[in-house]
Structure formats: C-alpha cells, structure tokens
Amino acid sequence: MKKPLKIVTSNTLALTNFATAFALLLVGGFLGLVQGLNRAGVLEIVGGINYYEVLTLHGILLILAFTTLFMNGYLWSAVDYVLGGLTKGIRMLGWVAYGLFMFGSILVVIMVLAGEATVLYTFYAPMAASPWFYIGLVFVVLNIWLSGIGVFISAFRWKRRNKGAHLPLFAFFAVGVYVLITFSTMFVAAEVFYIIPWAFGWIDTINVMLTRTLFWAFGHTLVNVWYLVAVSAWYMVLPKVIGGKLFSDSLARAVVILIVVLNVPGGFHHQIVDPGFSEGLKFMHLFMSLAIAVPSLLTAFALFATLERTGRRRGGKGLLGWFWKLPWYDVRFLAIMLAMISFIFGGAGGIAQTNNQLNQVVHNTLWVVGHFHVTVGVAVVLTFFGLVYWLIPHLSGRVLTKKIHNLGIWQTMFWTVGMLFMTLSMSYVGLLGSPRRTEYTTYGGSETALAWDPYLLFVGAGGTLLMVGIVLIVYIVFHLMFLAPKGYTEFMVVEEQEEDAHKTPKWTENWGLWVIVAILIISMGYVVPLVDLIGNAPPGSPPIRTF
Amino acid sequence: MKQFRYGLTLVIFLALPPARDLLESVMAFHMHMQMMLLFVAGLLMAPFFQKHFGHIFGKYNETGLPGVVLFLIILLYWMLPRAMDEALELWYVELWKFISLPFLAGVPLRDSWKKISRTFEVVLFLVLMVIFAVLAYLYIFAESTLCNNYLMIDQQTVGWGFAFLVLCIIMYILLVLFTDQSQYFGDDSESA
Numbered sequence: 067m068k069k070p071l072k073i074v075t076s077n078t079l080a081l082t083n084f085a086t087a088f089a090l091l092l093v094g095g096f097l098g099l100v101q102g103l104n105r106a107g108v109l110e111i112v113g114g115i116n117y118y119e120v121l122t123l124h125g126i127l128l129i130l131a132f133t134t135l136f137m138n139g140y141l142w143s144a145v146d147y148v149l150g151g152l153t154k155g156i157r158m159l160g161w162v163a164y165g166l167f168m169f170g171s172i173l174v175v176i177m178v179l180a181g182e183a184t185v186l187y188t189f190y191a192p193m194a195a196s197p198w199f200y201i202g203l204v205f206v207v208l209n210i211w212l213s214g215i216g217v218f219i220s221a222f223r224w225k226r227r228n229k230g231a232h233l234p235l236f237a238f239f240a241v242g243v244y245v246l247i248t249f250s251t252m253f254v255a256a257e258v259f260y261i262i263p264w265a266f267g268w269i270d271t272i273n274v275m276l277t278r279t280l281f282w283a284f285g286h287t288l289v290n291v292w293y294l295v296a297v298s299a300w301y302m303v304l305p306k307v308i309g310g311k312l313f314s315d316s317l318a319r320a321v322v323i324l325i326v327v328l329n330v331p332g333g334f335h336h337q338i339v340d341p342g343f344s345e346g347l348k349f350m351h352l353f354m355s356l357a358i359a360v361p362s363l364l365t366a367f368a369l370f371a372t373l374e375r376t377g378r379r380r381g382g383k384g385l386l387g388w389f390w391k392l393p394w395y396d397v398r399f400l401a402i403m404l405a406m407i408s409f410i411f412g413g414a415g416g417i418a419q420t421n422n423q424l425n426q427v428v429h430n431t432l433w434v435v436g437h438f439h440v441t442v443g444v445a446v447v448l449t450f451f452g453l454v455y456w457l458i459p460h461l462s463g464r465v466l467t468k469k470i471h472n473l474g475i476w477q478t479m480f481w482t483v484g485m486l487f488m489t490l491s492m493s494y495v496g497l498l499g500s501p502r503r504t505e506y507t508t509y510g511g512s513e514t515a516l517a518w519d520p521y522l523l524f525v526g527a528g529g530t531l532l533m534v535g536i537v538l539i540v541y542i543v544f545h546l547m548f549l550a551p552k553g554y555t556e557f558m559v560v561e562e563q564e565e566d567a568h569k570t571p572k573w574t575e576n577w578g579l580w581v582i583v584a585i586l587i588i589s590m591g592y593v594v595p596l597v598d599l600i601g602n603a604p605p606g607s608p609p610i611r612t613f
Numbered sequence: 614m615k616q617f618r619y620g621l622t623l624v625i626f627l628a629l630p631p632a633r634d635l636l637e638s639v640m641a642f643h644m645h646m647q648m649m650l651l652f653v654a655g656l657l658m659a660p661f662f663q664k665h666f667g668h669i670f671g672k673y674n675e676t677g678l679p680g681v682v683l684f685l686i687i688l689l690y691w692m693l694p695r696a697m698d699e700a701l702e703l704w705y706v707e708l709w710k711f712i713s714l715p716f717l718a719g720v721p722l723r724d725s726w727k728k729i730s731r732t733f734e735v736v737l738f739l740v741l742m743v744i745f746a747v748l749a750y751l752y753i754f755a756e757s758t759l760c761n762n763y764l765m766i767d768q769q770t771v772g773w774g775f776a777f778l779v780l781c782i783i784m785y786i787l788l789v790l791f792t793d794q795s796q797y798f799g800d801d802s803e804s805a
Contacts, residue, residue, distance in 0.1 A: 601770075
C-alpha cells in the first residue's frame with residue numbers, strides 16, 4: 067500500500083462542509099424536538115409555522131443535508147489522505163459542489179418556510195410544492211454528482227500513477243459510495259424533472275405511482291449510502307482506534323461491491339403495500355431487498371472477528387473476556403461501537419418490514435419512524451459523531467483535550483439514552499396503531515388514541531435528551547475547530563490486515579464491470595414495474611395542495 | 614464438485630412447482646430470470662462434465678466453436694415466442710427447457726470459453742447484442758400478442774428488458790475494447 071501523507075491537504079473545504087453540516091444539525095434537531103414535544107401533547111406549534119412544515123424541514127435538513135455534507139467532508143478527507151492529496155482542480159470542483167449545495171438548499175428551505183412546499187421530505191406526487199422547491203433539489207443532486215466526479219477522477223489518476231496496485235481501501239469505499247449515490251440520484255433526478263413541468267402547470271396531470279417508484283428507488287438507496295459511509299468507518303477507523311488490524315481487505319472490498327450492485331432494487335419494499343403491483347412481483351422484490359442482508363452479515367462477522375482478536379491480544383480470556391478488554395472509555399470507540407450494536411436491531415427491524423404481512427401491520431405508523439431513527443439516527447449518525455473527535459482536530463490542526471473527550475462520553479450517553487427512549491416508544495406505539503406524520507390529536511377523545519399518550523410522552527422525553535446531545539456535539543465540533551489547543555492529531559486509518567487474511571483478488575478493482583452488473587440488476591428490479599406503470603398508466607392526478 | 618452441487622441444486626429449486634409457478638407467471642421472469650438461471654446452472658455444472666467426460670469435449674469441441682454454435686442454437690430456439698407457449702402447455706417441452714438450457718447451452722459455452730480467442734469473445738457478444746436488439750424491437754413494437762399465454766404489456770416489458778441487456782452488452786464491449794481487462798485477472802496481490 068502506498069505510504070500516505072501525514073495531513074489532509076483540502077482541510078478548509080472539509081471543515082466548511084462539517085461546519086455547515088453541524089449548523090444544520092442544530093436547526094434540524096431543534097425542529098425534531100418541536101415535533102417530539104408536539105407528539106407528546108405538551109407543545110402546540112404556533113408562530114406562523116405548522117407541524118408539517120416542521121416535519122418537512124426536519125427531514126430535509128437531517129436526512130438529506132446533514133448527511134450529504136458530512137459524507138462529502140469525511141470521504142473527501144479520506145480520499146485526500148490515502149491518495150496523497152487532491153489537485154487544485156479537484157479542490158475547486160469541491161468548492162463548486164459546495165456552492166451548488168448551498169444555493170439549492172437555501173431555495174428549498176425558503177420554499178418550505180414560505181409554506182409553498184409542505185410536501186414532507188418524501189416529495190412524491192400528488193402533493194405539489196412550488197416548482198422552485200424541486201429546482202432547489204436539482205442543485206443538491208448536482209452537488210452529489212460533482213463530488214462523485216471529484217472522487218472518481220482522483221481515484222482514476224492514482225490508479226494511472228500506480229499501475230497494478232490496488233486502490234487504497236478507504237478510497238475504494240469512497241468510490242463505492244459515490245457510485246451508489248449516483249445511481250440513486252439518477253432516479254430522483256428523473257422524478258423531479260417529471261414533477262417540475264407539472265408543478266409549473268405545463269402538464270395537467272402526473273402518474274402518481276411512477277413518482278413514488280422513482281422516489282423510493284432513490285430514498286431507500288440514499289439511506290443505504292449513509293449506511294455504507296458508516297460501514298467504511300467501521301472497517302477503516304475502528305480497528306485503528308482499538309489498536310487492531312483489518313480482518314480482511316478482500317472481504318471488505320467484496321462487501322462494498324455487493325452493497326453497490328445489490329442495493330437499488332431493494333427500494334421497492336417501501337411500496338410493498340402499494341396497490342397496482344402483483345404479489346409475484348412483490349415476492350421477487352422481497353429477495354432483492356433481503357439480498358442486502360448478505361454483505362451486512364459479512365460485515366458483522368468481520369467486525370466481531372476484529373473486536374475479538376484485538377480483545378484477546380489485549381489479554382482477554384475465555385468466551386467473552388475479550389469484550390471487556392476493548393477501550394470502552396475511549397469516546398472514539400464507544401460511539402462507533404454503540405452505533406454498530408444499534409444496527410443489529412435496526413437491521414432486524416428492516417428485515418421484518420420487508421415482509422408483506424408484517425409491513426401491513428406497521429405501515430404508516432410510528433414504528434417506521436422508530437426504525438429509521440435506529441438505523442440512520444444511531445447506526446449512521448453516532449458513527450459520524452465518533453469520527454469528529456479525531457477528524458475535526460486533524461483538519462483544524464488541533465488536539466482533543468481530556469475535558470472535551472469526557473464531554474464526548476456524556477454526549478454519546480445522552481444520544482444513546484435519548485434514542486432508546488424515543489425509538490422504543492415509537493416502535494411500540496406504532497404497533498398499537500399510532501400514525502406517523504400526524505400532528506398530536508386524540509381523535510375527539512378516542513380511547514385508542516388516548517392509550518398512545520403515555521408512550522408519546524417518552525417520544526418527547528427522548529427528543530429532549532437528543533437535543534441536549536445535539537447541543538453538546540455542536541459545541542464539541544466548533545470547539546475542536548476553533549478553540550482546542552493547537553497540535554497534531556493522527557488521521558485514523560487502519561494500515562495492515564491480519565496475517566492469515568487472503569491476498570486481495572485483482573478482479574475487485576474492475577469498477578467498470580461492477581457498474582454494468584449494477585445496471586443489469588437494477589433493470590431486473592425496475593423494468594417490470596416501470597413498464598407496467600407507464601404502459602397501464604391510470605388517469606393522472608392534478609397537483610394537490612393540502613397546505 | 615462444489616459448483617456442480619450448486620448448479621444441480623439451482624435446477625432442482627427452479628423445477629419445484631412454487632418456483633416454476635412464480636417465475637412463469639410473469640413473462641419477463643420466465644424469459645429473463647428462469648431461463649437465465651437455468652443457463653447459469655449449466656455454467657456452474659460444466660467443470661464436473663469437463664472432468665468426467667473430458668474426452669468427449671476434447672473430441673467434439675476441440676476449437677470451442679461447436680460449443681458456441683450449440684449454445685446459439687439453443688438460445689435462438691428459446692427466444693421464439695412459440696417455444697415459450699409450448700413450454701407452458703406441454704410437459705415434455707417444459708422438460709426440454711430444463712435439460713436444454715443448462716446442459717446444451719450453459720455447459721458447452723463454459724467449455725468453449727477458454728478455447729476461443731478474445732476477438733471471438735467480442736464477436737460473440739456482438740452477435741448476442743444484435744439478437745437481443747432485434748428481440749427488443751420485436752417485443753416492444755409488435756402490434757399483437759406474440760405469446761398466447763401473456764398480455765401485451767408483458768411482452769413489452771420483456772422487450773425493454775432486452776433493451777437494457779443490449780445496453781449492458783454494449784457497455785461491456787466498450788469496456789473490453791478500451792480497457793486492459795487482463796490487469797483484473799492476474800495473480801492476487803498484497804493490499805490493505
């Protein structure tokens with residue numbers, strides 16, 4: 067492996083992305099708290115903004131904006147570091163991408179605040195926002211494509227300079243992430259370019275199911291992109307933090323390839339209770355959705371092997387003695403470990419939701435909200451939090467102090483306990499039938515709805531703890547950027563694999579082939595429903611505004 | 614032997630009534646999944662036959678060309694709409710499908726693959742591309758049902774499936790022509 071340089075050269079770009087991401091986290095998180103307190107029945111939303119605008123903004127700012135900016139800052143830093151720096155042209159591309167993102171997201175936020183785009187963050191028809199909302203989204207997509215191009219060009223140039231060598235694994239992850247997000251955003255680009263003429267009134271009606279299908283091909287994959295970003299940290303950063311080794315370079319590359327090629331058709335399980343699709347088609351898609359469990363289980367195996375081997379090297383004895391030898395008091399480990407543990411439950415919940423019968427019980431209930439707060443809110447976001455303790459000081463030329471480290475432990479605890487309160491109560495009250503995306507109501511004093519109230523109080527309590535966690539992490543991030551003592555912090559990347567690991571096969575590098583295989587599998591998944599939706603299109607829907 | 618077991622298991626799984634019913638209920642699944650998987654099962658089983666009947670392959674498929682021709686004949690036969698109809702109506706044609714695609718298309722093609730030149734491989738992909746392009750045109754634009762057991766929308770779906778297959782083949786041909794694919798098939802090397 068090429069000996070990496072000691073610093074990330076494009077640190078200002080990365081820090082700008084992180085600063086914006088965490089500022090948006092503060093705003094989006096506050097909106098989440100407002101929603102949680104409203105659902106708990108203790109807060110009525112006033113002041114010219116309503117629950118659904120709050121929900122739309124919370125979703126867009128956190129699941130789209132925070133995550134995208136964090137991904138760009140983190141993976142561009144990783145690519146910069148392991149490939150030995152980015153060229154001036156690529157760095158310029160990164161700034162252009164950032165500028166496009168800011169322009170697009172400001173347009174989106176203005177439209178939502180103006181009450182012109184209360185379409186929730188799943189912006190499919192028939193709810194119609196102002197066309198400028200969708201145009202803003204186009205710029206957000208452009209940010210992703212330009213960021214991807216920057217990574218692809220950098221990786222391509224490195225490969226040309228280092229003929230016959232494997233792309234460093236961190237850069238391999240980055241290429242996989244941007245290939246996957248490019249595939250997914252092609253679907254959402256198709257959706258918004260279809261919706262824009264309809265929102266402008268240039269076409270009268272729209273095929274609602276088509277927009278839903280295009281959206282979920284994007285929406286599901288996007289969540290898995292965030293998951294893959296987190297997985298990259300689990301493979302590349304965690305072993306370094308605990309003083310271990312990578313379990314297997316080959317296995318990690320196989321996992322990236324499998325996640326990239328198998329992922330997109332999985333989006334169809336979000337439509338498993340939609341009308342208009344045959345049961346046979348839904349059953350086939352069940353396989354495609356569950357296929358993604360294969361790389362996830364490979365990852366679970368590899369990571370537990372890494373943890374166990376490292377724990378035993380540290381003197382752990384017996385069946386589980388290694389577990390207690392892990393550095394539980396190191397926030398860089400603790401946060402990521404808790405994130406990984408949460409994914410066991412998040413993944414299991416996801417598998418349950420791909421089941422047609424179980425899905426009918428929980429569809430459109432708070433169970434679903436509980437599920438994705440475990441997967442994205444803990445497995446992904448807590449991993450992101452675990453990275454800031456070394457990545458931000460590395461970029462800002464500062465060091466993590468003991469005080470901030472201990473504050474990080476408190477932050478992780480607030481986040482974990484808050485999420486436990488919130489997601490468990492959401493999941494349970496969802497099973498009792500409490501709907502998602504609905505402002506607090508007792509439905510005229512209905513007994514069933516009143517029975518939800520005790521659980522909804524826990525949603526509000528969890529949200530409050532999470533807000534404390536957000537304030538703490540935002541303070542930590544900006545402290546590490548501007549106030550921490552100056553010094554050098556190491557970039558955490560594992561550099562060696564276990565001695566008994568296989569040599570890495572060269573075929574893993576064949577990204578051209580993996581892209582073709584992915585297109586083939588995506589067409590297997592989506593040609594049947596899309597041709598049916600277009601060929602047998604029902605009467606379209608005019609734009610509908612409930613706001 | 615492991616691959617043979619996987620291939621045989623796949624054929625048996627595809628022959629199970631629930632799997633057959635599901636995959637034959639939608640034309641695209643029938644043509645692009647069931648038939649494709651039967652062909653893949655043949656590819657997996659090929660090493661077993663090469664090991665135990667090597668002399669036959671050595672004698673009748675020395676250059677690899679006969680195997681490719683046999684593969685193309687079987688492929689073209691199963692591209693006929695009438696063949697699919699008959700497979701759904703007549704048990705012996707269904708049986709023929711389960712024998713011909715793995716054993717007369719998958720097995721000979723894998724045996725031929727290492728015997729034919731790189732140029733011939735590209736030519737074979739070009740031939741497949743043309744066949745699938747013609748079928749895409751036929752199934753998308755035909756004005757009546759070509760297969761009595763399926764609806765118009767089903768055959769249009771198959772046509773679009775072929776169109777994407779053609780797109781993938783074109784991309785693969787460009788990849789082979791403009792990149793050095795040999796770099797991906799050498800010995801494994803150290804990395805981290």
